[in-house]
Amino acid sequence: MWELLDVVYSQALILISSEIDEHQLEDQSTHQIKALCRYIDENLSQNLSLETLSSIIYLSPKYISRLFKNVMHENLTSYINRKRMAYAEDLLTTTNLSIKDIAKLVGFNSSAYFIQCFRNFYGYTPESYRAQHTR
Structure with a gap:
């Protein structure tokens, strides 16, 4: 019985730990996209291509595009x-x-x-x- 409780307890800790990590990752992603939005808002006259933006925040263009859509519910170009x-x-x-x-x-x-x-x-x-x- 104690072995079963130990397994359940371990599984619960793993689940809680992964939820915390996921939440921290979401917060970091939101922060990165909000910073990107501030940059865009302050530099509308500049070249705002995906390649340019990716070089500014050191993330791949594909990742930025997907992350932006997930956080903002709108694509970057729009x-x-x-x-x-x-x-x-x-x-x-x-x-x-x-x-x-x-x-x-x-x-x-x-x-x-x-x-x-x-x-x-x-x-x-x-x-x-x-x-x-x-x-």
Whole structure:
């Protein structure tokens, strides 16, 4: 009987230990992704490719992509685009900067591609959006 209790006790300790390790791993993963989000938010005008981001936080691109999706419930590219579009929207309604300048500030090398992405995201060109929202 004592042997059985000893086995059950050992199994319980192993289970608890693995749960603690898993929880610590989740906390570390969440911390890494939150740090990555802060970096992205502060560097929207920079090259934010998966390769660039992986070199900054020393994790493989594949791992970052999977980890980001698990923690944020959104893929990395969608997050970056959403943040860039929100920043562009703010600049359009609060400044008189040209579309070309805004495109550069939010990380687009081509203003034509920026206009296309903005239209896909908001349903309006940046000029139309500005005209409707800054009266």
